Amino acid sequence: MAASLNIPIDRSSPVPLYHQVVQGIEGMIRSGALEPGSKLENEIELAAQLNLSRPTMRKAMDELVRAGLLVRKRGVGTQVVASQVRRHLELSSLWDDLSRGGKAPSTKVLAFRHGPAEADIADTLQLPPGVGVYHFTRLRSVGEKPLALMENWVRDDVAELTEGGLRERGMYQILRDAGVNFRLANQRIGATVADEYQASLLETAPGSALVTMERTAVDDTGRHVETGRHVYRADSYSFEMTLVSR
Amino acid sequence: MAASLNIPIDRSSPVPLYHQVVQGIEGMIRSGALEPGSKLENEIELAAQLNLSRPTMRKAMDELVRAGLLVRKRGVGTQVVASQVRRHLELSSLWDDLSRGGKAPSTKVLAFRHGPAEADIADTLQLPPGVGVYHFTRLRSVGEKPLALMENWVRDDVAELTEGGLRERGMYQILRDAGVNFRLANQRIGATVADEYQASLLETAPGSALVTMERTAVDDTGRHVETGRHVYRADSYSFEMTLVSR
DNA sequence: TGCCATATTTTGTCCACACATAAGCACTAA
């Protein structure tokens, strides 16, 4: 039994038709209306049901396949992938992640500096001559529980940063509001053990496990806007992702 | 000055035209023929140069944008993103990673069992009644240096596994040869500290940092084929990836 | 000179169609 779709399509909406379909199918999967393993009607039929063309329908399904929610096989059909696939690790910030999860993150700015960049940072950010950086260290907590210790460098020609702003809005929010459109980020995840300094701030024991993350973010004009080195308490945080083969 | 493309297109080749373009542009970027930050000719023009239609050209560029090599902006054009972008973390195995890096990995099978699955594993793999699992633990080294301790469960209705096979070919290779086409994997990366057992096998000190990884892989029919829990020496291994915004 | 309306350029979305190719199935012939 092949499943049909029941998705409202609003042709006057500014959101593209294919994206409405993506959201609709995603919703049906997450709500259980489309069961894991179930087969979908063929592309032509589905397109007809929603009064869309096949290319548009296909574009929507392409996205869902990439996101790991659907699986296609030529000559056979399209299936809802079995269950509980979490969202792909997105280009988002820790603040966003926490807010979405219904938590209330708080931030303490431990150090804040503005000036010329050290050589290695200038290199990583590919800074042109004369451009300086903001350099700051923050401690992020959820409720009373410290979670992450974050050291960041941001080039100073993209936005004006202040201690207060960092405390209240989060770095990514400030940068986005200043018109920075992030396009991609390169990150490396590893592990280390807490030293005295880290342990005291994160309220854990020296020698306990920490997840490390280094990231450099690039905006839509190709500028390396931000780089940072973060450590997270391993008992409270881990990175989750879905890998999809081409 | 907008850059043109000089890519050989073989219309009789079995590899799709849009993919030939992807490879061609990727090659030009990696070889330096297309410099970081440089602007490309517009889509219509590029398509005309290669005697392709605009949709085909666009599909190729879509992939490159997703891969983080290009950046597009409506009304403006398409740019090569500032270099030094590493490849996206792919759905590949540690064995593959090491082999590609020119290393010679070796594997020691520490334990090997075949039988019914424990409840939690049966749940993770969504095993139908009557299907059992192979359960085994391996130590992977590069040269003389131990790198990873890997515990895995594989459902027994997809392929026949043997200790010898695991030692010589790697788990993923065996499964691929048996006709399993992996489509996606869900993984979680975290950190821990080495206990006595792990430390002795990995030839490191108890209490040293380890990177942990849990992964479940799904094949093209939606079956959860394999799940595993791995730990890596943090001083020798980390996960690197590029995140691209939608 | 300075600012706003307009034109141009370029990517974004959408549609209709055609043919290729893989998988599975039923039927036929040895």
Next chain:
DNA sequence: TTAGTGCTTATGTGTGGACAAAATATGGCA
């Protein structure tokens, strides 16, 4: 009975055209 052959189905690839929307450049007007 069985292996192979061809049909059917569904996705994969490629083309053509049309219009929308965003960013930028241009030019005219106050």
